[in-house]
Amino acid sequence: MSTTHWQMARRAARLNPSTIREILKLSERPGIISLAGGLPSADTFPVQAMREATERVLREQPREALQYAASEGYGPLREWVAAELCGMGLAVEAAQVLITTGSQQGLDLVGKVLIDPGSAVAVESPTYLGALQAFAPFEPEFVAVEGDAEGPDPAALASARGARFMYLLPNFQNPSGRCLSAARRDALAAAAQSIGLPVVEDNPYGDLWFDAPPPPPLAARLGDGAIYLGSFSKVLAPGLRLGYVVPPKQLFPKMLQAKQAADLHTPGFNQRVVYEVIKNGFLREHVPTIRARYRAQRDAMRAALQAHLPAGCRFNAPEGGMFFWVELPSSLDATALLPKAVERGVAYVPGAPFFTSGSHAHTLRLSFVTVPPAKIEEGVRALAAVIEEALQK
Amino acid sequence: MSTTHWQMARRAARLNPSTIREILKLSERPGIISLAGGLPSADTFPVQAMREATERVLREQPREALQYAASEGYGPLREWVAAELCGMGLAVEAAQVLITTGSQQGLDLVGKVLIDPGSAVAVESPTYLGALQAFAPFEPEFVAVEGDAEGPDPAALASARGARFMYLLPNFQNPSGRCLSAARRDALAAAAQSIGLPVVEDNPYGDLWFDAPPPPPLAARLGDGAIYLGSFSKVLAPGLRLGYVVPPKQLFPKMLQAKQAADLHTPGFNQRVVYEVIKNGFLREHVPTIRARYRAQRDAMRAALQAHLPAGCRFNAPEGGMFFWVELPSSLDATALLPKAVERGVAYVPGAPFFTSGSHAHTLRLSFVTVPPAKIEEGVRALAAVIEEALQK
Numbered sequence: 001m002s003t004t005h006w007q008m009a010r011r012a013a014r015l016n017p018s019t020i021r022e023i024l025k026l027s028e029r030p031g032i033i034s035l036a037g038g039l040p041s042a043d044t045f046p047v048q049a050m051r052e053a054t055e056r057v058l059r060e061q062p063r064e065a066l067q068y069a070a071s072e073g074y075g076p077l078r079e080w081v082a083a084e085l086c087g088m089g090l091a092v093e094a095a096q097v098l099i100t101t102g103s104q105q106g107l108d109l110v111g112k113v114l115i116d117p118g119s120a121v122a123v124e125s126p127t128y129l130g131a132l133q134a135f136a137p138f139e140p141e142f143v144a145v146e147g148d149a150e151g152p153d154p155a156a157l158a159s160a161r162g163a164r165f166m167y168l169l170p171n172f173q174n175p176s177g178r179c180l181s182a183a184r185r186d187a188l189a190a191a192a193q194s195i196g197l198p199v200v201e202d203n204p205y206g207d208l209w210f211d212a213p214p215p216p217p218l219a220a221r222l223g224d225g226a227i228y229l230g231s232f233s234k235v236l237a238p239g240l241r242l243g244y245v246v247p248p249k250q251l252f253p254k255m256l257q258a259k260q261a262a263d264l265h266t267p268g269f270n271q272r273v274v275y276e277v278i279k280n281g282f283l284r285e286h287v288p289t290i291r292a293r294y295r296a297q298r299d300a301m302r303a304a305l306q307a308h309l310p311a312g313c314r315f316n317a318p319e320g321g322m323f324f325w326v327e328l329p330s331s332l333d334a335t336a337l338l339p340k341a342v343e344r345g346v347a348y349v350p351g352a353p354f355f356t357s358g359s360h361a362h363t364l365r366l367s368f369v370t371v372p373p374a375k376i377e378e379g380v381r382a383l384a385a386v387i388e389e390a391l392q393k
Numbered sequence: 394m395s396t397t398h399w400q401m402a403r404r405a406a407r408l409n410p411s412t413i414r415e416i417l418k419l420s421e422r423p424g425i426i427s428l429a430g431g432l433p434s435a436d437t438f439p440v441q442a443m444r445e446a447t448e449r450v451l452r453e454q455p456r457e458a459l460q461y462a463a464s465e466g467y468g469p470l471r472e473w474v475a476a477e478l479c480g481m482g483l484a485v486e487a488a489q490v491l492i493t494t495g496s497q498q499g500l501d502l503v504g505k506v507l508i509d510p511g512s513a514v515a516v517e518s519p520t521y522l523g524a525l526q527a528f529a530p531f532e533p534e535f536v537a538v539e540g541d542a543e544g545p546d547p548a549a550l551a552s553a554r555g556a557r558f559m560y561l562l563p564n565f566q567n568p569s570g571r572c573l574s575a576a577r578r579d580a581l582a583a584a585a586q587s588i589g590l591p592v593v594e595d596n597p598y599g600d601l602w603f604d605a606p607p608p609p610p611l612a613a614r615l616g617d618g619a620i621y622l623g624s625f626s627k628v629l630a631p632g633l634r635l636g637y638v639v640p641p642k643q644l645f646p647k648m649l650q651a652k653q654a655a656d657l658h659t660p661g662f663n664q665r666v667v668y669e670v671i672k673n674g675f676l677r678e679h680v681p682t683i684r685a686r687y688r689a690q691r692d693a694m695r696a697a698l699q700a701h702l703p704a705g706c707r708f709n710a711p712e713g714g715m716f717f718w719v720e721l722p723s724s725l726d727a728t729a730l731l732p733k734a735v736e737r738g739v740a741y742v743p744g745a746p747f748f749t750s751g752s753h754a755h756t757l758r759l760s761f762v763t764v765p766p767a768k769i770e771e772g773v774r775a776l777a778a779v780i781e782e783a784l785q786k
Contacts, residue, residue, distance in 0.1 A: 004618035005589040006644060007557060009509045009531070015650035042456035050459070054447045063435035066443070066630035101494050101634075105656040112530060116402045133654045137505060138402070164400060196398035225397035237459035239661040241494075251399060257408035261526045262655065263498040268632040270660055 011117075014136040018129070029342070033379035035366040036347040038174065040322070042370075044290045045237045046277065053276035061272060069268035071260040073099025073244070077275045081230070081244050089220035090228065096246050098255055101266045103204060103231040103243030107134035109258045110200055110227060113251065114164045115140045122160030123167050124152050126354035126363075128174045128202065131167050140164070142356040149316070151180040154187035157197065165198040165227070171206040171214045172321025175354045175365040179319055182215035189221035199226040204243075207235050207287050209320035210295040224248035232274055234322075235287050240270045293369075294322070300373035301366065304380035310388050324366040325351070332390055334364040340390070346382040404510075407529040411522070422735070426772035428759040429740040431567065433715070435763075437683045438630045439670065446669035454665060462661035464653040466492025466637070470668045474623070474637050482613035483621065489639050491648055494659045496597060496624040496636030500527035502651045503593055503620060506644065507557045508533045515553030516560050517545050519747035519756075521567045521595065524560050533557070535749040542709070544573040547580035550590065558591040558620070564599040564607045565714025568747045568758040572712055575608035582614035592619040597636075600628050600680050602713035603688040617641035625667055627715075628680050633663045686762075687715070693766035694759065697773035703781050717759040718744070725783055727757040733783070739775040 028034075057065050072078065078097040085092040100106040107130065115121060115138035123132070125144040132142070143163055146156045151170070160166050168188075170180040180188070192199050201219050219226035231243040247255045259265070301324055302317045309315065312329040326348075328334060334350040341347060351363025366383075368376060421427075450458050465471065471490040478485040493499045500523070508514060508531035516525070518537040525535070536556055539549045544563070553559050561581075563573040573581070585592050594612050612619035624636040640648045652658075694717055695710045702708065705722040719741075721727060727743040734740060744756025759776075761769060 003586065003589050004591050004615070006591050006641070007507070007512075008644075008647060009505070009507055009512075009557075011509075012506050012647045012651075015506070015647050015654065017646070017650060018653060039461050042460050045455060045459040047451060047455040047459070050455070051448070051451045054451065055444070058440060058444045058447065062438060062440040062443070064632075066438040066440070066632040067435050068432050068626075068631045101656040101660075104654075108655045112402070113405050113408070114400070114402055116404075119400075119402075130657070133650075137651065137654055164402075193396065196396050198397050198399050222397070233461075237662075238461045239457075239459040241656060241658070241660040248399070251401075253410070254401060254405045254408050257410060257526075258405075258530065260411060261408065261497075261530055262501045263494040263634060264523070265634070267494075267634040267660060267663055269630075270663065 011137045011139055014139055018133065032342060032345055032347050033371055033375050033382070034347045035368070035371060035379050036349045037367045037370050038322070039370055040234050040238060041293065044293065046282070046286055049277045049282060050273065053273045056276055057269065057272045065269045065272045067268065069265050071256055071265045073097065073266060074268060074271035074275060076279070077271050080275065080278065085228070085246065089216040091223060092246055096249060096252055098245050098247070098252070098259055099266050099271060100243045100245055100259065101263055102233060102238070102241040103202065103229045103245070104130055104134060105262065106229040106243055106245030107131050107202070109245060109255055109262065111135045111138040112258045113254050120160065120163035121165060121167065122163040122197070123356060124169065124173070125356070126175055126351060126360065127167065127356070128169050129354050131202065132356065144356045149178065151178060151184050152188060154184070154191040157188065157191040158195065160197055161195045163197060165200045166192065167200045167202065168218065169202045170218060171203055172208060172318055172323070174205070174321070175323055175349070175351060176325040177316055177318030177321055177323045179214050185215055185218050185221065189218050192222065193225060200229070201226050202229045204231045204234055205321040208291060208294060208322070210291060210298060211319055214320065224250070227251070235283055235290065236274060236277065240274060242266065242270055242274050297368045297371070297373060297376060300376045301368040301380065304377045308381050308384035310384060310391060312391070313387065322367050322369045324368060326364050326366060328362040328364070328387060329391065330362045332387065333361040335361060337386060337390055341383055341386045344382040344386055346379040348383065404530045404532055407532055411526065425735060425738055425740050426764060426768050426775070427740045428761070428764060428772050429742045430760045430763050431715070432763055433627050433631060434686065437686065439675070439679055442670045442675060443630070443666065446666045449669055450662065450665045458662045458665045460661065462658050464649055464658045466490065466659060467661060467664035467668060469672070470664050473668065473671065478621070478639065482609040484616060485639055489642055489645055491638050491640070491645070491652055492659050492664060493636045493638055493652065494656060495626060495631070495634040496595065496622045496638070497523055497527060498655065499622040499636055499638030500524050500595070502638060502648055502655065504528045504531040505651045506647045513553065513556035514558060514560065515556040515590070516749060517562065517566070518749070519568055519744060519753065520560065520749070521562050522747050524595065525749065537749045542571065544571060544577050545581060547577070547584040550581065550584040551588065553590055554588045556590060558593045559585065560593045560595065561611060562595045563611060564596055565601060565711055565716070567598070567714070568716055568742070568744060569718040570709055570711030570714055570716045572607050578608055578611050578614065582611050585615065586618060593622070594619050595622045597624045597627050598714040601684060601687060601715070603684060603691060604712055607713065617643070620644070628676055628683065629667060629670065633667060635659065635663055635667055690761045690764070690766060690769060693769045694761040694773065697770045701774050701777035703777060703784060705784070706780065715760050715762045717761060719757050719759060721755040721757070721780060722784065723755045725780065726754040728754060730779060730783055734776055734779045737775040737779055739772040741776065
């Protein structure tokens with residue numbers, strides 16, 4: 001009926017359907033053991049504490065919680081975050097903490113404030129797909145910094161000279177599960193500083209360590225040379241969409257204005273509820289229960305992979321977080337294999353989308369946190385059978 | 394300590410502190426009667442219904458409410474919005490409804506998907522400042538369409554030919570309070586269609602009519618020629634940050650991908666709570682109570698302005714929404730006058746920032762919804778005295 005001339009912005013070409021999202025749809029079929037998820041386990045959600053906190057907020061401060069609020073975020077929550085980060089060795093003031101609608105929004109704001117079309121943005125290889133999706137509409141050229149099993153190679157950082165920033169997820173990375181050693185962090189921080197390269201450090205999984213806490217963040221070494229992002233999604237619940245970004249002071253005003261333009265502020269109700277839940281040390285009791293649960297499931301997946309994966313496959317056993325990273329024999333293509341796996345009742349995420357080049361078709365990511373140990377065993381066994389079969393062709 | 398080279402994106406130059414925000418800080422001094430706010434009255438927040446709904450959601454569906462969720466939004470809420478809009482004459486399917494983190498986010502996504510640097514975006518004169526702030530980082534050239542007291546002039550729409558879209562807020566506009574007549578809507582829709590101009594229609598205040606509902610949205614006349622935005626901020630509570638954007642079907646996939654990149658999804662907890670509140674017709678009882686309250690306050694402000702404003706001042710009395718628009722004698726500058734007004738205990742928002750040209754220094758916006766009638770009288774009296782004094786100089 002209409003002759004309306006809709007013309008999309010050039011950047012819209014860089015907005016694309018998430019491969020993982022499509023896969024997740026596939027794996028939602030009843031009966032499928034999904035090792036594909038990036039979700040935390042709903043069994044870890046502190047429902048009772050949430051109930052008490054929402055009841056308290058709506059009784060004691062309903063008008064404030066339900067009214068428009070400051071774009072920076074709720075003061076006491078910003079104070080809490082600053083104190084927490086100071087405890088991890090960062091020199092952070094509450095005035096630098098910007099509360100975001102999940103840490104995904106922090107990535108969007110970083111992109112908005114720092115990326116020009118054609119400017120370089122350095123990433124790990126592989127890197128977090130959600131970050132690629134957040135940055136892509138701002139039309140950067142991605143530079144994948146080469147590395148090894150220990151993480152990005154400090155010497156290779158020279159390839160990122162002149163980039164607007166390097167994006168790093170040092171703790172139990174999504175997708176690879178790897179955790180950078182203290183020595184590697186030192187070397188990377190020194191290399192970044194030597195070429196004046198800004199670092200954007202994302203830390204959604206740092207609290208989910210199984211044996212020992214990860215080394216301090218790179219941001220603790222870099223001061224004003226880093227933007228730091230954190231999240232309540234993995235230690236409380238992702239459905240609240242609550243994260244934060246901590247830019248150096250000189251970047252804060254523009255980040256704040258970008259936040260205001262994006263959604264005015266993160267729901268004040270959610271901020272106050274989360275603060276009510278955590279203000280008296282709740283996480284000190286709660287997070288260890290998540291660690292214990294995930295550790296047991298990590299152990300189950302490690303045992304299953306050791307028992308069943310065919311020769312020629314390799315995997316890492318992560319020391320925290322939510323993911324195993326598996327390398328199939330290089331003749332196999334994890335994307336091509338996926339429909340067969342789903343036929344056999346198991347789903348995973350192919351690794352290629354986590355590489356800016358789309359290479360590494362023989363890799364895949366397995367989540368161990370939403371499926372109980374017996375099902376993990378069953379799922380890995382099915383996966384192994386699919387791989388066996390493919391190898392025999 | 395660091396030699397880090399932070400370079401901001403060019404678009405960051407278009408991110409600027411909100412004048413209004415700075416003014417609101419000023420007006421937060423105790424004792425100030427603030428007619429400056431853009432906030433709804435906290436007295437209208439349905440706290441008891443919210444309590445019951447949160448309790449129910451956390452009892453009956455805590456895992457779903459607290460887990461990651463679909464970027465499109467919560468299915469039943471999308472259905473509800475589609476049904477509501479169909480009732481207003483729009484041909485909308487639930488599959489076109491994208492739930493956003495406040496309608497401000499809808500504006501951000503529209504900008505991201507449709508605005509290229511240097512492309513034209515047409516706006517009313519004056520127009521909603523928050524929309525200018527959302528669009529500006531995408532570096533459009535704003536084209537202000539001239540108009541009269543009835544709204545934008547359909548003939549003047551020709552000046553917007555070739556623009557990516559025209560942004561319109563037809564119902565009880567922020568800041569001017571004006572509501573476009575049915576005839577003006579018809580003429581604007583026809584003019585937009587004749588030149589193929591897309592329309593982005595924002596409707597945060599449409600439910601807040603005092604005497605009769607506003608005419609149907611332009612989108613009802615434009616079909617695929619319009620993007621429609623709505624919000625729960627003014628009929629429930631803004632602290633939940635819940636809005637929606639309804640693009641034509643051909644734009645939906647890119648809007649959805651932009652949403653996913655921006656914050657993955659709007660808090661599922663908030664979506665389910667709001668759905669629990671509204672699903673059985675709650676708003677049919679609740680919204681009339683807001684209307685009655687705001688109508689009485691509108692009447693109080695009209696009476697006070699009639700009684701006290703010096704000769705040479707003009708104002709409109711809005712038929713809904715939250716704002717009066719005042720024109721001072723053209724020799725006066727509302728921004729320059731503001732500190733004097735605050736000294737006398739009253740705050741307002743100068744009108745100039747709502748014009749892309751920054752002109753109309755003699756205009757100002759008054760909110761009547763957060764201040765009780767007696768205080769409105771007192772505030773308007775103080776404002777009138779400040780104007781008198783300025784005129785005598």
